[in-house]
Amino acid sequence: TVFLHEAFCDHEQVVFVSDEAAGLKAIIAIHDTTLGPALGGCRMYPYADEEAALRDALRLSRGMTYKAAACGLDLGGGKAVIIGDPLSQKTPSLLEAMGRAVERLAGRYITAEDVGTTVADAAEIRKATRHVVGLPVALGGTGDPSPTTALGVFHGLAAAVRHRWGADSLAGQHVAVQGLGNVGWHLCQLLHEAGASLTVSDVQASRVAKAVATFAARAVAPESIYAAEVDIFAPCAMGAVLNDDTVTRLRCAIVAGAANNQLAHEEHGEVLRSRSILYAPDFVINAGGMIRVASERDGYDQDLVDRGVAGIGHTLLAILQSAEAEDVPTQAAALRLAQTRLAQARAARALR
Ligand code: NAD
CATH class of the missing domain: 3.40.50.10860 (Leucine Dehydrogenase, chain A, domain 1)
Structure with a gap:
């Protein structure tokens, strides 16, 4: 099979x-x-x-192929x-x-x-x-990649907000973070420091209580986070959370988070677009950890990694702009960017 x-x-x-x-x-x-x-x-x-x-x-x-291709990694x-x-x-x-x-x-x-x-x-x-x-x-390694993944997601959120509202900061934005694990927790920290307000959920009650105490976050039950009235929904738990059951319940303007494979099927990207919800393709904005661990192969260089991770924001902005100009779902625009780079590399190899 x-x-x-x-x-x-x-x-x-x-x-x-x-x-x-x-x-x-x-x-x-x-x-x-x-x-x-x-x-x-x-x-x-x-x-x-x-x-x-x-x-x-x-x-x-x-997803890893597209992530590396979209973020310019030779992997x-x-x-x-x-x-x-x-x-x-x-x-x-x-x-x-x-x-x-x-x-x-x-x-x-x-x-x-x-x-x-x-x-x-x-x-x-x-x-x-x-x-x-x-x-x-x-x-000789770089340790836990999660803080760097969270930083990349943060840059992605900032780019999405800039594209949507022309705002140059996340101050005052209301973000719902689903999942307070390694990435979700660090993302909450960055958002809190940037002046965003938070609504959070996790299946582990102790993590939720800690977020309420640390970030003055509002807590909601795991199933209620989809319908939270917020500016941004950030899925940082499991995949396939954007599905038939949830996409019509969302009350946000932007979906941007760390979880892999958030769209249960590609057509859910089209549903989000028809509801005017801006979706930041997951494989683009969660590439920070990959950029960091990949750097171990050539000798870790913090400056280079920081620039690569900040580049996630620029890449996402270009994808959002091209999706808007061509009236296609953002996921389709991101896939095309990755596939174009792959096709160019194959063509160059064929010429050698
Ligand atoms: P993690 O296991 O540390 O955290 C996941 C959190 O989600 C846990 O606190 C868990 O209790 C919670 N959770 C599980 N089911 C839930 C539900 N139904 N509702 C709310 N919360 C729920 O994982 P992580 O390393 O933080 O990664 C989070 C997501 O980001 C995963 O999908 C992972 O594949 C993706 N990702 C992570 C990295 C990284 O660097 N760690 C990189 C790229 C992508």
Whole structure:
């Protein structure tokens, strides 16, 4: 069924990994290496079945290709998923077995931390492969990429606000942040410092209580955040949150957040446009972490990373302007930007 899978139309390679002794069952999806080796995190999640894991690996790896292409990185897109519960099934030997699987791909795929894995896990994986980034600072890495992802999202929000209202700051904007994890929390911090007011939700009550106390945020139940009357909705929890059930409930002017694959289907981008809601394509504005971990390969340079992350705002603004000029959904304009860069690289390679 892999060859017939709806999401397997343009992947270069999909590897199924099994290491019985280490308890490892994983899938590594390499979507496209036109621009460089495929970079993407290693997710660990208790998927309901193999189909769900495969779907995630295929969708997420394609997103990584577009993210790198749109942000001007010389990298391709890949992703690994480990099938299992990170709280009860993650062991050093499982991570090392994952490292061996990555090593066998000889650099075509570079892994990193992701949902369900940490910077410390990347260090375990490092024991078996050189092809891992997002390492602890003590090992020459750049540590947790989340603050940089949040900064990129913040630049994206500022660009969206500039495009929508001509405002040059986020002061006074009301933002609903869904998910107060690594990225969502840092984003709240940046928004609070910039003078925005916050409405927040999380399935973990302690995180919500902390945000209320720290940022004077208004708390709403997880299901109520979609209908919050705000200027901006920032999804920073899970994917597919913009779906048939939610897009008609939104009461915001802009959707801009960190979560991967926010649109359940491409047509939800069209629904947002028909409702005059400006959507900041996720793979463009959540690229900050990728820019940061990628910098480990050439020697981390803070200035270069800062410029790259600030560039997310400029890239998004150009995408929003071209979508408006051509009357197409912003997601379509962002995909076209990424696909154009890929097509140019393929054409240049064919001439060599
Ligand atoms: P995280 O696991 O640290 O945080 C996710 C938060 O969302 C948790 O606090 C969780 O309790 C909460 N949550 C889960 N379900 C929820 C729901 N239904 N309603 C409200 N809250 C809910 O993850 P993270 O690293 O902060 O990443 C957040 C999102 O951003 C993910 O989709 C991730 O793929 C994406 N992303 C993260 C990075 C990064 O650098 N960490 C980079 C790019 C994209």
